[in-house]
Amino acid sequence: MKRSATVAFLVVVSAFIVCQDGQAPIYAASSAQAQSADVHAGDNAGAKVYEDNCAVCHGEKMEGKLPDFPPLTSIRKQLSPQQIAGLVRQGKGRMPAFSNTDLPEDQLTALLHYIDTSQTTMTATAGASTAHSSALSESGGSLFQQNCAFCHGRQADGGETGPDLTHSKLVAEDAGGDKIGEVVRNGRPEKKMPRFNFSEQEMDGLVAFIHTQAAKAAAMKGHRRGVDVTDLQTGDVAAGKRYFNGIGKCISCHAPNGDLSGIASRYTGLELERRMLYPEDAKSKVTVTLPSGEKVTGTLAYLDEFTVAMRDASGTYRSWSLQNVKYSVDSPVNAHVDLFGKYTDADIHNLMAYLQTLR
Amino acid sequence: MKLLRNALVFVACAATFNVVLPDVLVAQNIDTIKLVQPAKDSWPSYHGDYSGRRHSHLTQITPQNVGNLSLAWVFQTEQNAQIKSSPLLIDGILYFTVPDNLWAIDARSGHQIWHYVYPPNKGDHIGQRGVAVYKDWVFFMGPDAHMVSLNAKDGKVRWNIAVADVNKGYWTTMAPLIVGNHVIVGVGGDMDNLPGFLKAIDPETGATQWEWDATPPTGTPNTATGGMTWIPGTYDPDLNLIYWGTGNPTPVLTGKPRPGDNLYTCSIVAINPDTGKLAWAFQPSPHDTHDWDAVEIPVLVDGVFNGKPRKMLMQASRNGYFFVLDRTNGESLLTVPYGPVNWTLGVDKKGQPIPNPEKEPARDGRLIAPDEGGLTNYRSPSFDPKTGLFLVDAHPSYSIYFAKPEDGDYGWAGADYGLWGKGVLDAIDYQTGKIRWSHELGPGGSGAGVLTTDSGVTFTGDAHGNVLALDTSNGKTLWHAGSGASMQSSPITYELDGRQYVVMGSGGVLFAWALPQDTVASERQGPSTK
Numbered sequence: 080m081k082r083s084a085t086v087a088f089l090v091v092v093s094a095f096i097v098c099q100d101g102q103a104p105i106y107a108a109s110s111a112q113a114q115s116a117d118v119h120a121g122d123n124a125g126a127k128v129y130e131d132n133c134a135v136c137h138g139e140k141m142e143g144k145l146p147d148f149p150p151l152t153s154i155r156k157q158l159s160p161q162q163i164a165g166l167v168r169q170g171k172g173r174m175p176a177f178s179n180t181d182l183p184e185d186q187l188t189a190l191l192h193y194i195d196t197s198q199t200t201m202t203a204t205a206g207a208s209t210a211h212s213s214a215l216s217e218s219g220g221s222l223f224q225q226n227c228a229f230c231h232g233r234q235a236d237g238g239e240t241g242p243d244l245t246h247s248k249l250v251a252e253d254a255g256g257d258k259i260g261e262v263v264r265n266g267r268p269e270k271k272m273p274r275f276n277f278s279e280q281e282m283d284g285l286v287a288f289i290h291t292q293a294a295k296a297a298a299m300k301g302h303r304r305g306v307d308v309t310d311l312q313t314g315d316v317a318a319g320k321r322y323f324n325g326i327g328k329c330i331s332c333h334a335p336n337g338d339l340s341g342i343a344s345r346y347t348g349l350e351l352e353r354r355m356l357y358p359e360d361a362k363s364k365v366t367v368t369l370p371s372g373e374k375v376t377g378t379l380a381y382l383d384e385f386t387v388a389m390r391d392a393s394g395t396y397r398s399w400s401l402q403n404v405k406y407s408v409d410s411p412v413n414a415h416v417d418l419f420g421k422y423t424d425a426d427i428h429n430l431m432a433y434l435q436t437l438r
Numbered sequence: 439m440k441l442l443r444n445a446l447v448f449v450a451c452a453a454t455f456n457v458v459l460p461d462v463l464v465a466q467n468i469d470t471i472k473l474v475q476p477a478k479d480s481w482p483s484y485h486g487d488y489s490g491r492r493h494s495h496l497t498q499i500t501p502q503n504v505g506n507l508s509l510a511w512v513f514q515t516e517q518n519a520q521i522k523s524s525p526l527l528i529d530g531i532l533y534f535t536v537p538d539n540l541w542a543i544d545a546r547s548g549h550q551i552w553h554y555v556y557p558p559n560k561g562d563h564i565g566q567r568g569v570a571v572y573k574d575w576v577f578f579m580g581p582d583a584h585m586v587s588l589n590a591k592d593g594k595v596r597w598n599i600a601v602a603d604v605n606k607g608y609w610t611t612m613a614p615l616i617v618g619n620h621v622i623v624g625v626g627g628d629m630d631n632l633p634g635f636l637k638a639i640d641p642e643t644g645a646t647q648w649e650w651d652a653t654p655p656t657g658t659p660n661t662a663t664g665g666m667t668w669i670p671g672t673y674d675p676d677l678n679l680i681y682w683g684t685g686n687p688t689p690v691l692t693g694k695p696r697p698g699d700n701l702y703t704c705s706i707v708a709i710n711p712d713t714g715k716l717a718w719a720f721q722p723s724p725h726d727t728h729d730w731d732a733v734e735i736p737v738l739v740d741g742v743f744n745g746k747p748r749k750m751l752m753q754a755s756r757n758g759y760f761f762v763l764d765r766t767n768g769e770s771l772l773t774v775p776y777g778p779v780n781w782t783l784g785v786d787k788k789g790q791p792i793p794n795p796e797k798e799p800a801r802d803g804r805l806i807a808p809d810e811g812g813l814t815n816y817r818s819p820s821f822d823p824k825t826g827l828f829l830v831d832a833h834p835s836y837s838i839y840f841a842k843p844e845d846g847d848y849g850w851a852g853a854d855y856g857l858w859g860k861g862v863l864d865a866i867d868y869q870t871g872k873i874r875w876s877h878e879l880g881p882g883g884s885g886a887g888v889l890t891t892d893s894g895v896t897f898t899g900d901a902h903g904n905v906l907a908l909d910t911s912n913g914k915t916l917w918h919a920g921s922g923a924s925m926q927s928s929p930i931t932y933e934l935d936g937r938q939y940v941v942m943g944s945g946g947v948l949f950a951w952a953l954p955q956d957t958v959a960s961e962r963q964g965p966s967t968k
Contacts, residue, residue, distance in 0.1 A: 140538070140555055140557075140558055152558070197558065221560070224560065224562070225560065225561070225562065225563045225581070228562060228629065229562050229629075232629070232849075232850055233629050233849065236850075236853075237853045237854075238629065238850055239729065239810060240810060240811060242855065243853055269882065271882065273518065273519075273520065274518065275518060276518055304844055304846075305840075305853055306803070306840050306853055310803075310840070310842065311802055312802075313802040314802075349855070352803070352838070353838075356805075356836075356838070356857050357857045357858045381902075383880060383900060383902045383904060384878075384900075384904075385904070385918060415858070416858055419805070419807065419857070419858065420807075422805055424796070424800075424802075424803070424804050424805055427803070428802055
């Protein structure tokens with residue numbers, strides 16, 4: 080215990096040394112000047128106190144450094160100025176205590192004022208617990224606009240590249256952020272969605288905002304935006320069946336009574352159509368020929384121009400440098416790619432009509 | 439063979455920018471000279487020079503020795519944001535960014551000199567593509583459409599001005615372009631029906647010198663808004679024209695409320711940098727309904743086309759077409775797709791694609807190639823003068839586009855879903871548009887920009903996060919290293935203390951590659967030293 084206090088002390092001291100060296104981030108001093116319209120007079124002092132004492136752990140913008148150091152951007156939602164003052168004076172966990180000598184009363188006051196004026200969200204609604212959920216959604220909305228809206232749209236109903244979250248199955252199945260949180264924290268690298276290190280509070284706000292938007296969208300009923308099942312009913316079943324069995328050659332890989340049996344019960348609407356056009360989760364088979372001549376077959380797990388990897392029948396991950404082995408990949412899903420250049424839009428709508436009969 | 443080589447040398451020489459400084463320049467200070475003719479120990483603007491070719495004359499790293507390339511240093515931003523900026527190198531210091539963050543780091547060692555953090559703000563944090571430097575001042579755009587001028591020495595803020603209103607829905611991500619005594623900057627913002635514009639800002643005072651609007655004001659009946667200007671253009675000092683791409687019209691996916699071509703959205707515009715007056719415009723996507731900004735780099739090349747010396751402008755556009763224009767007047771020399779494209783009825787007399795009305799987004803969906811991210815996007819292509827190849831990170835792809843009256847006529851106004859795509863580095867012969875070689879970059883797409891050098895090496899990245907060095911003549915891989923994340927920016931190169939560095943960002947990490955010191959020493963002493 081004592082040791083960790085020493086470590087914390089050393090961190091603070093070394094931070095000071097770094098500051099003296101002139102290498103410290105210079106957000107506080109310069110930003111206050113830069114944002115003169117938004118920042119109240121007197122914050123220069125608080126900003127300086129923050130920069131000198133707090134920024135090393137809680138970040139220059141109070142963004143925190145998770146998982147070790149919490150962000151302070153919404154701290155006023157949790158703590159009153161008195162509670163923050165208490166925490167600063169007494170310390171907590173690995174946070175050192177700052178005595179009156181470390182931090183004279185006027186400096187503490189300036190710091191508290193600075194923290195107050197730097198809250199990214201809703202200081203006005205903090206403490207008003209009755210307004211909690213809408214305030215939460217509001218703060219999440221602000222975070223959403225900065226970080227998510229470009230791809231998912233202002234109202235979370237879709238934008239550049241990112242799907243409409245108000246129609247999302249994952250959002251519908253989410254309970255209190257259990258599913259949304261996972262996606263946000265881990266990202267979806269295969270779909271180019273970055274991961275975000277939001278604090279628990281921020282995540283709560285984000286989740287609340289997304290659910291609020293989904294509820295709003297659902298309430299629009301007849302004027303519903305996005306893609307509804309009813310929008311995708313312009314095709315002709317018989318023509319779709321002819322395409323399936325004829326020039327589409329779907330029948331050469333798929334069977335209406337086999338793998339596609341009940342497909343329209345498992346998937347509907349846009350999800351069904353997207354799967355029909357390109358099933359993203361389709362697996363490829365790879366056969367690797369080792370220098371010994373031995374052949375190993377498994378599910379393709381990774382392939383670039385230097386490395387090939389598979390999961391073999393036992394589920395074990397194995398990889399080889401391509402300098403050492405030969406390989407061949409069997410990707411039946413490529414037949415879907417070949418069709419992209421051949422479909423008319425009517426072909427797609429007809430095929431969709433036919434697939435919807437396979438319940 | 440010799441004849442061919444001579445012809446290529448001619449092209450290479452012609453393609454190199456004027457040896458003698460033109461006298462039409464407004465301000466002929468040392469900074470302008472540095473920008474027009476960058477020294478080998480500098481990368482003083484977003485593209486490295488005004489031509490946008492992202493081609494370097496450095497030759498220390500060659501196809502023969504690039505296999506020895508090793509890490510000189512890395513810099514960890516410790517931010518979640520991906521590096522999308524192209525660093526600048528001035529007097530041994532690199533300046534680069536992610537949203538809200540600007541670093542000055544030592545180009546020899548990668549250690550931090552200073553770090554500026556922009557205050558919390560409401561702007562869209564989609565990306566930050568770098569800064570501009572003029573004299574001793576750095577110009578940095580906040581997400582909230584503000585321009586900040588900082589002292590290059592210590593990062594202290596000199597002034598901060600709004601170039602657009604964040605509350606209306608504008609944001610900024612770009613590296614401004616310095617021309618004479620103008621800091622030229624564009625904006626982003628297509629979630630609202632807002633006109634895009636370019637502004638020239640006085641580098642000393644922050645005052646607006648001129649503004650050029652891409653569209654009529656919001657609310658003008660039967661017209662589009664949009665035409666955002668979010669990627670730095672290029673500049674021809676001889677003609678004294680800047681060339682800039684403009685973005686898609688708004689509402690984005692619904693074309694009905696905005697009949698016609700929607701000028702000057704999805705356009706390449708030539709503008710006088712001193713007055714802001716339009717000289718000519720060419721429209722890669724008339725009446726766009728697929729979000730295909732035409733902001734991709736307008737690359738300036740002087741060379742032979744159909745046997746005649748030409749001042750050309752080349753763009754591999756997001757809509758899937760490769761355009762070659764005469765940049766003196768905007769006339770089309772070549773329009774040809776460089777990947778799957780299914781949205782046109784052909785090409786008109788002006789060389790502009792004719793959009794197929796049947797391929798506008800519809801209630802029951804339309805299959806569209808390429809997808810919304812386009813056949814390429816903002817990361818820079820490169821033009822290699824020796825081979826006459828235009829190298830572009832291409833993204834063959836398909837998607838479905840939807841729109842219906844319920845989507846309204848504001849902002850996005852529709853929905854689209856990517857189905858499939860992959861990454862390919864395409865080497866386009868600029869005289870024919872034929873693809874001379876392709877290098878597969880992996881599923882989904884790469885997103886990495888491209889850099890070529892006089893020694894015949896091409897640097898880029900693949901979809902898996904590998905950094906690649908390729909042979910420019912045939913696209914064969916010469917060297918690679920896994921960087922842990924896909925590259926979302928465009929590489930740069932420079933020479934310091936006789937050592938050539940190649941710098942690129944992957945994820946939140948900046949990598950500097952160089953030959954090992956002993957190799958550098960022997961290369962410099964050897965007979966092949968230039």
